[in-house]
Amino acid sequence: MPTTEEVRTGLAEIVNEVAGVPADDVQLDKSFTDDLDVDSLSMVEIIYAAEEKFGVSIPDEEAKNLKTVGDAVAYIERAAS
Amino acid sequence: MTSLNSATGAKAAAILGFGGYRPRRVVDNAEIITMIDSTDEWIRTRSGIVERRWASPDETIQMMSVSAARKALDTAGIEPGQIDTVIVSTVTHLHQTPAVATTIASELGATGAAAFDISAACAGFCYATAMADSFVRTGASKYVLIIGVERLSDMTDTSDRSTAFIFADGAGAAVIGPSESSGIGPVVWGSDGDQASLIGQTEPWDTAVRDAEGDAVWPTLRMEGNPVFKWASYTMAKTAAEAMDAAGVRPEDLKVFAPHQANMRITDAMFRALKLPADVVVARDIARQGNTSAASIPLAIEALLESGEAKSGDTCLIIGFGAGLVYAGQVIVLP
Numbered sequence: 001m002p003t004t005e006e007v008r009t010g011l012a013e014i015v016n017e018v019a020g021v022p023a024d025d026v027q028l029d030k031s032f033t034d035d036l037d038v039d040s041l042s043m044v045e046i047i048y049a050a051e052e053k054f055g056v057s058i059p060d061e062e063a064k065n066l067k068t069v070g071d072a073v074a075y076i077e078r079a080a081s
Numbered sequence: 082m083t084s085l086n087s088a089t090g091a092k093a094a095a096i097l098g099f100g101g102y103r104p105r106r107v108v109d110n111a112e113i114i115t116m117i118d119s120t121d122e123w124i125r126t127r128s129g130i131v132e133r134r135w136a137s138p139d140e141t142i143q144m145m146s147v148s149a150a151r152k153a154l155d156t157a158g159i160e161p162g163q164i165d166t167v168i169v170s171t172v173t174h175l176h177q178t179p180a181v182a183t184t185i186a187s188e189l190g191a192t193g194a195a196a197f198d199i200s201a202a203c204a205g206f207c208y209a210t211a212m213a214d215s216f217v218r219t220g221a222s223k224y225v226l227i228i229g230v231e232r233l234s235d236m237t238d239t240s241d242r243s244t245a246f247i248f249a250d251g252a253g254a255a256v257i258g259p260s261e262s263s264g265i266g267p268v269v270w271g272s273d274g275d276q277a278s279l280i281g282q283t284e285p286w287d288t289a290v291r292d293a294e295g296d297a298v299w300p301t302l303r304m305e306g307n308p309v310f311k312w313a314s315y316t317m318a319k320t321a322a323e324a325m326d327a328a329g330v331r332p333e334d335l336k337v338f339a340p341h342q343a344n345m346r347i348t349d350a351m352f353r354a355l356k357l358p359a360d361v362v363v364a365r366d367i368a369r370q371g372n373t374s375a376a377s378i379p380l381a382i383e384a385l386l387e388s389g390e391a392k393s394g395d396t397c398l399i400i401g402f403g404a405g406l407v408y409a410g411q412v413i414v415l416p
Contacts, residue, residue: 039127041346044311060308 001081004028007054007073014049015069018042028070036069046072056080088220094213094257095264096416097159097224100152101383102145102252103370104136113246116239124246129345133249133371135234142174145252146185146230149379154189157256157416159224161190164256166222168212169198170205170375172282172404173232182228191226202280203341203403204270205229205375206253210399211268211409213257224258229375236282238301247344248302249371253379264416266328269320270409276312280304280404304404313347313402318354321400321410328396328412332357336395337385337415341402342367342377351400362390374403382415391415 002010012026019042025035032038038046047063050056050072056079058066066072109132110121124130136145146169154161167189169182182196201208206229213225233248257265283289283300290297317340325335338361340348345367352363366381373380378399385391393415400410 040307041127041310044307045314045350048311048315 002054002077004073004077007076008069010053011046011050011069011072011076014046014053018045018049026069028068028073030069031067032069033067050076054080090216090218090220091223091259092218093260093263094217095260095262096210096413097256097258097260098153098155098157098416099379099383099386100149100154100156100254101376101380102148102152103380104134104140104145104250106135106137107132108135110246117242117245119242119246127346128247129348129365129368130246130371131368133246133369134251136232136250140250142171142181142230142232142252143184143188145250146181146228146254147188149230149252149254150185150189150226150228153226153254153256157258159256159258162192163224164189164191164226165194166213166216166225167191167194167196167228168209168225169196169228169230170201170209171198171230172200172202172205172374173235174198174230175235185228189226194226195222201375201401201407201409202405203343203372203374203377204401204405204407204409206378207268207399207401207409207411208270208407210255210257210265210411210413211270214265214268217257217259224256226254226256228252228254229377229379231374231376233302233372233374236300236302238303241301241303243306244302244304247372249373251370251373251376251380253376253383255379264414266324266330266412268409268411269324269327270407272408273406276308276406279309279312279406310344310347310350312406313343314350315354317400317402317408317410318351320402320408321351321355321398324400324410325398325412330396330398330412334396335361335398335412337362337364337391337397339364339378339381339385339397340400341374342370342381343372343402362395375401386415
């Protein structure tokens with residue numbers, strides 16, 4: 001079972017690879033669109049990569065509610081448990 | 082059961098030449114943002130498009146097709162009279178019948194060729210390539226002229242923020258004929274009609290025109306960007322991988338990647354998903370041409386060959402995907 005920090009780090013790697021955002025900027029309180037400048041197409045890629053990396057399913061209706069890094073990390077933790 | 086004769090075809094087929102036609106009028110993002118609330122930066126980031134080509138009234142489906150075809154025939158070293166089959170892939174020839182392929186064949190001097198139009202949206206060029214390959218190898222045809230041609234601007238809602246900057250016009254042609262070795266790999270193709278609502282014409286002509294109360298509203302093209310992006314980037318990457326497998330081509334053997342020029346972000350996402358080597362030449366024609374549906378792949382390849390980025394004999398992965406949903410991918414050897 002990954003820790004919150006492990007999930008955050010894993011997600012940060014993905015966000016960095018997909019959208020070029022420095023991994024250290026991908027902190028729990030950051031909004032994907034407002035703070036990290038990640039657009040909706042990049043979110044599609046990030047969600048897809050997170051599903052693969054963490055072995056979880058993130059349906060479109062849920063994905064659109066993941067506004068901050070913290071939202072995404074919390075969802076992944078719940079889904080992976 | 083009675084057994085009939087079968088035709089014998091060539092042992093292998095290949096693309097012998099490409100040719101394209103790009104409309105004269107360049108429409109840059111500055112002009113697009115006078116029509117929709119957007120910015121040059123947003124359009125470039127979202128799609129990779131810097132400028133696109135829109136056809137003028139004289140640049141008809143017929144005219145652009147004939148021009149592209151003449152270039153392809155010239156490059157292939159084939160006379161129009163040798164063409165016995167003409168396949169035109171288009172969704173914007175706004176005249177149901179006769180098929181534009183017939184008058185194109187006639188104007189070119191491909192006298193008596195079998196001629197028909199196909200409707201396979203952005204997969205049209207790959208669908209036509211598969212058909213031409215089969216016809217040559219089964220003996221139905223000797224030399225096939227295939228054309229992807231569109232006037233998408235005729236069906237674009239220039240007030241629609243989500244599509245006005247994407248669609249464009251042009252024609253791309255290729256000549257396919259017998260070859261010593263196979264230059265066209267097996268096609269991996271199909272459809273997903275369950276997702277037909279994702280991309281398409283807003284309504285049929287009959288309800289738009291005949292049944293209009295008051296002024297008829299011209300139907301236009303609409304698309305749900307995000308689900309299409311996801312499908313194209315991942316499901317289509319799998320199809321592309323299957324096409325490479327079917328052709329016996331490993332990623333490290335591939336020289337060129339020329340997907341339908343739907344959106345630069347899709348091209349990049351597919352490239353990543355396919356894990357292609359960094360030195361593979363990637364078609365980025367969309368930056369200056371826009372999304373021309375069935376014409377996009379042949380136009381992109383013509384550009385790569387003309388610039389020298391791609392060379393004769395290079396293995397090239399092509400994959401088209403679009404409204405239907407439809408898709409088709411194969412590996413080809415560049416002429």
